[in-house]
Amino acid sequence: MGARVLVIDDSPTLRKVVGHILARYDYEAVVAVDGQAGLDMLSTEKVDLILLDFVMPRMNGYQFCRELRAMAEHKTLPVVLMSAKAERIRDQFLQQTGAVDAITKPFDSRGLIAVVEGALQKAQAGRVPPAPEPSAMADESDLSKPPDSMRPSSRMDEASRNARARSEVVQMLTSVVAAAFKSAPPDEAVKESTISESIASLVDDAAMHDLSARLSAWRQGRGSQEALSGDISSIPLGEILQVLQMQRQTGVLEVTNGKVEISIILRDGFIDLAQAKGATQEFRLGRYFIESGLLAREQLENAVHQASESKQLLGSTLKQMGLVTDEDLRRALIRQTSEMIYDVLRWQRGRFMLLRDVQVPEADDARLGLPVAGIVMEGFRRVDEWRLIEESIRFDEVLVRNEPAIATLGPDELTKQERTVLDTVDGHRTVREIIDETHQSSFDTCKTFYRLLQSRLVRRRATA
16 A cells, blocks of 8 residues: 555545545545544554645635644645636645645546646655745735736736626627527528627627627616726735625626526625525525425426516515515525525636615515625535536436446435436436426535445436
8 A cells, every 4th residue: 555645624425535536546545524623633544644624615726725834743744735726826825835746626536647747756755845934924815916927917807807808798799689580580590600700790899888888777776886896807806805794895706608687685894695596496485495395396486477467576485475585585595695606706707896875675575684704615515516517427317227327226325315316317308407406506516416426326317
């Protein structure tokens, strides 16, 4: 057996995958669910290398390193960071913690083993960075600041950002104009690509400036004031939310990728509600009542019809019908708001804008008061896990049951969630169709499909 590697990550899926890869290459893996558990394990386990997740509850990667460097017997242990954000914080992490290397999730087995072998070789040759003193380690908040190489500074950066913003405006205008053309008789229909090309040829810099001025005037007419805006590829949304919480800001943070718009309503730095336009139906409020068993589909459909007829919100209608309580509604809104934000934290591209002096009656009624830190931490954990899942699961693919393998299962070998998802597999519906029809979240469903694939209880349908 080769070197012993301590894998610290709060994702059970990642711990299992990394442990399997290490075992295949003759390494021995021991695992811990977070930084504190990792420190506790070091008191009884001898290891040669630590593979460390950066974003974890209770004790994150940076806090773990600070504690590790204060332990005389483990101060020089080589550490490798695993994170979806590794590329952005690589230099800072290596310099400030004395880590040997960093690897970006998702990674394949060869990439992981190459980093592990390289780190062990450096440690054996005495070429690891000097371990910093805990008191000399920079404040943790400094790690969230974009390095100089990520800050827009050149004319090329500005031109690229302008081009991207223009492209997103073109996309939004195209969707609006295309909808109008599609309602025309078939013999008068115009291709969407033709409309897009026509709009793109007209939207030059002067037109963009004019459009910006008009949008600004429109916002002021609504009584709102733009306080902050930017590109989420340059300033990650998680950092923006944390800054807004620290500054106890009140307003509406609008985030859009050109197709979907998420509005996050904040009050004194806490999240009161999130709303979506253009999102998939998994984020509709009714889904959470069905998933929790409070409503049957027929009851929900009836309530949706009554809410539409009376022009009321669905939650208010459900309460009037005596189908849910105030606490039921609050729990559903918390899940809906949280999952919208988890999803938008995955976006690689898009724009954000903080508007002040905007009245959102639904948020005033909800007043969820959710702390940003917990939502962002869970969102980053899901980002890491999503990247592994997305390598194995596609929304447009069809899965089929492996009946011989299923027949060998005992009555209690599957969780309720696994059994529910397995029962939906019919060899015809796509993963996305199953998510939509069963009123489940894409994250939880795909995570379950991932486990079923790994266990060979389902397989991909063979293509003709």
